[in-house]
Amino acid sequence: xxxxxxxxxxxxxxxxxxxxxxxxxxxxxxxxxxxxxxxxxxxxxxxxxxxxxxxxxxxxxxxxxxxxxxxxxxxxxxxxxxxxxxxxxxxxxxxxxxxxxxxxxxxxxxxxxxxxxxxxxxxxxxxxxxxxxxxxxxxxxxxxxxxxxxxxxxxxxxxxxxxxxxxxxxxxxxxxxxxxxxxxxxxxxxxxxxxxxxxxxxxxxxxxxxxxxxxxxxxxxxxxxxxxxx
Amino acid sequence: xxxxxxxxxxxxxxxxxxxxxxxxxxxxxxxxxxxxxxxxxxxxxxxxxxxxxxxxxxxxxxxxxxxxxxxxxxxxxxxxxxxxxxxxxxxxxxxxxxxxxxxxxxxxxxxxxxxxxxxxxxxxxxxxxxxxxxxxxxxxxxxxxxxxxxxxxxxxxxxxxxxxxxxxxxxxxxxxxxxxxxxxxxxxxxxxxxxxxxxxxxxxxxxxxxxxxxxxxxxxxxxxxxxxxxxxxxxxxxxxxxxxxxxxxxxxxxxxxxxxxxxxxxxxxxxxxxxxxxxxxxxxxxxxxxxxxxxxxxxxxxxxxxxxxxxxxxxxxxxxxxxxxxxxxxxxxxxxxxxxxxxxxxxxxxxxxxxxxxxxxxxxxxxxxxxxxxxxxxxxxxxxxxxxxxxxxxxxxxxxxxxxxxxxxxxxxxxxxx
Numbered sequence: 001x002x003x004x005x006x007x008x009x010x011x012x013x014x015x016x017x018x019x020x021x022x023x024x025x026x027x028x029x030x031x032x033x034x035x036x037x038x039x040x041x042x043x044x045x046x047x048x049x050x051x052x053x054x055x056x057x058x059x060x061x062x063x064x065x066x067x068x069x070x071x072x073x074x075x076x077x078x079x080x081x082x083x084x085x086x087x088x089x090x091x092x093x094x095x096x097x098x099x100x101x102x103x104x105x106x107x108x109x110x111x112x113x114x115x116x117x118x119x120x121x122x123x124x125x126x127x128x129x130x131x132x133x134x135x136x137x138x139x140x141x142x143x144x145x146x147x148x149x150x151x152x153x154x155x156x157x158x159x160x161x162x163x164x165x166x167x168x169x170x171x172x173x174x175x176x177x178x179x180x181x182x183x184x185x186x187x188x189x190x191x192x193x194x195x196x197x198x199x200x201x202x203x204x205x206x207x208x209x210x211x212x213x214x215x216x217x218x219x220x221x222x223x224x225x226x227x228x229x230x
Numbered sequence: 231x232x233x234x235x236x237x238x239x240x241x242x243x244x245x246x247x248x249x250x251x252x253x254x255x256x257x258x259x260x261x262x263x264x265x266x267x268x269x270x271x272x273x274x275x276x277x278x279x280x281x282x283x284x285x286x287x288x289x290x291x292x293x294x295x296x297x298x299x300x301x302x303x304x305x306x307x308x309x310x311x312x313x314x315x316x317x318x319x320x321x322x323x324x325x326x327x328x329x330x331x332x333x334x335x336x337x338x339x340x341x342x343x344x345x346x347x348x349x350x351x352x353x354x355x356x357x358x359x360x361x362x363x364x365x366x367x368x369x370x371x372x373x374x375x376x377x378x379x380x381x382x383x384x385x386x387x388x389x390x391x392x393x394x395x396x397x398x399x400x401x402x403x404x405x406x407x408x409x410x411x412x413x414x415x416x417x418x419x420x421x422x423x424x425x426x427x428x429x430x431x432x433x434x435x436x437x438x439x440x441x442x443x444x445x446x447x448x449x450x451x452x453x454x455x456x457x458x459x460x461x462x463x464x465x466x467x468x469x470x471x472x473x474x475x476x477x478x479x480x481x482x483x484x485x486x487x488x489x490x491x492x493x494x495x496x497x498x499x500x501x502x503x504x505x506x507x508x509x510x511x512x513x514x515x516x517x518x519x520x521x522x523x524x525x526x527x528x529x530x531x532x533x534x535x536x537x538x539x540x541x542x543x544x545x546x547x548x549x550x551x552x553x554x555x556x557x558x559x560x561x562x563x564x565x566x567x568x569x570x571x572x573x574x575x576x577x578x579x580x581x582x583x584x585x586x587x588x589x590x591x592x593x594x595x596x597x598x599x600x601x602x603x604x605x606x607x608x609x610x611x612x613x614x615x616x617x618x619x620x621x622x623x624x625x626x627x628x629x630x631x632x633x634x635x636x637x638x639x640x641x642x643x644x645x646x647x648x
Contacts, residue, residue, distance in 0.1 A: 051646070055642040055645075055646075058543065060543055060641045060642040060645070061640075061642035061643075080548070081547055081548055084542065084545050084546065084547045084548070085545070085547065087543065087544065087545040088544070088545025088546075088547070089545070091545075093540075093543050093544060095540065095645070099536070099537070099540040101248065101537060101540075101541070102255075102537075103248065103251035103252060103254075103255050104244065104247070104248055104251065108244050108247065108248075111244050112244045112245075112248070112541075112544075113544055113545070115243060115244045115245060116541075116544065116545055116546050116547075116550055117545070123244075124241070159544070
């Protein structure tokens with residue numbers, strides 16, 4: 001079954017930061033598996049290690065200890081360039097602060113990812129199609145400064161999913177959105193999961209989002225303290 | 231416009247559009263960076279233009295001061311410059327040279343050491359026997375006659391002297407002087423010459439070099455037929471080495487061709503020093519501008535640290551980051567090149583066309599040659615090539631460190647630090 005395919009496997013995952021002479025452990029032995037098609041919320045108080053875990057799962061960083069396999073590749077053994085290729089080929093990211101390129105229009109922001117992939121012909125058509133699917137066709141030629149926060153975050157989602165990645169990681173995607181926009185964004189992501197079979201893992205402490213999740217992983221002081229399927 | 235057609239319309243790649251937008255997003259920095267490069271490169275190019283002009287003038291003055299671009303002489307002449315040596319087959323050599331399209335003028339001459347006397351006053355000189363038709367084209371010192379006239383073809387016992395010779399002998403135009411020589415057989419011989427012209431170069435040393443008669447008179451004094459040397463001026467001094475090889479290959483075995491730098495090595499040294507200084511000044515100016523652009527470009531990268539981190543997180547690899555930063559640099563380089571042309575072009579052109587007056591109507595000697603009172607720069611197609619090459623090279627090199635810095639960004643760290 002496709003749904004059972006393991007996309008992420010972490011065993012005893014640890015990450016320690018160095019702050020001068022001090023060592024600050026952010027993750028301490030995390031065991032986690034994420035399977036294809038899951039819609040998972042990663043919850044926990046501030047400083048519990050949610051963003052650090054997302055960075056590791058997104059191959060943005062390397063673990064200090066433990067084993068981590070993302071889309072079948074051992075992250076700790078990959079070079080910077082190999083991790084960049086892994087992200088480009090199979091991962092999508094949505095950030096809390098949208099982080100769209102301010103000088104590019106919505107469609108250019110989305111098209112950029114396809115260009116980085118060397119996707120060849122029809123980049124603009126594909127980017128427009130995704131914007132259209134997310135109800136953003138009218139905003140294609142607007143720059144981020146000409147859009148609301150909710151609109152920008154939807155463009156950020158379009159950018160994350162345009163290359164149909166297997167796994168989309170989102171760090172507090174609704175933190176800067178009001179209630180209706182937050183609900184709408186989660187519904188949008190769920191729709192993409194349903195239509196394209198993508199897997200979503202998002203860090204949040206927003207209860208409006210958590211109740212849409214099909215799995216809730218709780219992180220406390222760098223260890224997983226709960227893993228439930230409501 | 232139909233949205234599908236609009237989507238399919240040819241566009242620049244997003245990376246390039248992004249790079250161009252980045253230049254516009256902080257116009258003041260882009261302007262200052264381009265201006266910094268442009269001012270540095272423009273000053274460097276004005277300097278190069280002046281040095282090129284100065285070098286050309288220097289070579290021209292050495293060449294037209296008697297050395298020629300090339301001089302055909304009997305083998306061994308350079309050792310002691312013996313005026314009694316003669317070329318093997320000067321008529322054929324001269325004919326070949328005058329038939330060469332790259333040769334501006336070729337003029338034969340013969341020298342003899344003499345003592346000029348007027349009453350109780352005497353001066354030692356080298357009398358040069360010349361062809362009056364072609365000599366003034368090759369020897370600039372006789373172009374400006376202070377009083378009297380230059381030699382006429384076919385006349386005999388007429389002489390043109392430098393002002394210092396005339397002053398020491400206290401003679402003027404129309405006076406007669408006695409020239410005493412030792413001829414080719416070792417016998418002493420004298421003859422009487424009428425001074426028909428006096429040359430003044432404003433420099434005693436140079437004036438003393440001028441004492442000319444027609445070539446037949448020197449033949450008669452020396453008792454030797456033939457020609458001692460042929461001075462060659464080329465239409466393009468840059469062709470000297472190439473032409474030297476061609477001329478050598480056509481010379482009789484007993485003759486040789488010498489370049490101006492072989493005849494006057496101290497002049498070549500002066501040219502080399504001049505060029506070395508120009509290179510140093512150019513490099514220094516471009517380096518100062520370069521440092522400014524490094525700083526501006528690094529600031530541009532630092533300001534976009536998070537943006538670059540996000541793009542790296544999305545999968546932008548090292549090559550794409552380099553492409554982005556160098557695309558910006560290339561665009562900035564082109565802007566800088568245009569600004570360099572706009573700033574430096576008119577100045578370089580003006581200095582080439584009008585020059586700088588270094589002496590008011592007089593000439594002075596430098597390294598044994600006269601120099602022009604007006605120093606002209608040089609302006610030509612090279613200026614535009616240099617403007618593009620210097621500006622783009624400086625900008626691209628200046629972007630190397632910021633580009634490396636951008637590729638070294640750890641996305642997680644950069645995102646965490648915001």
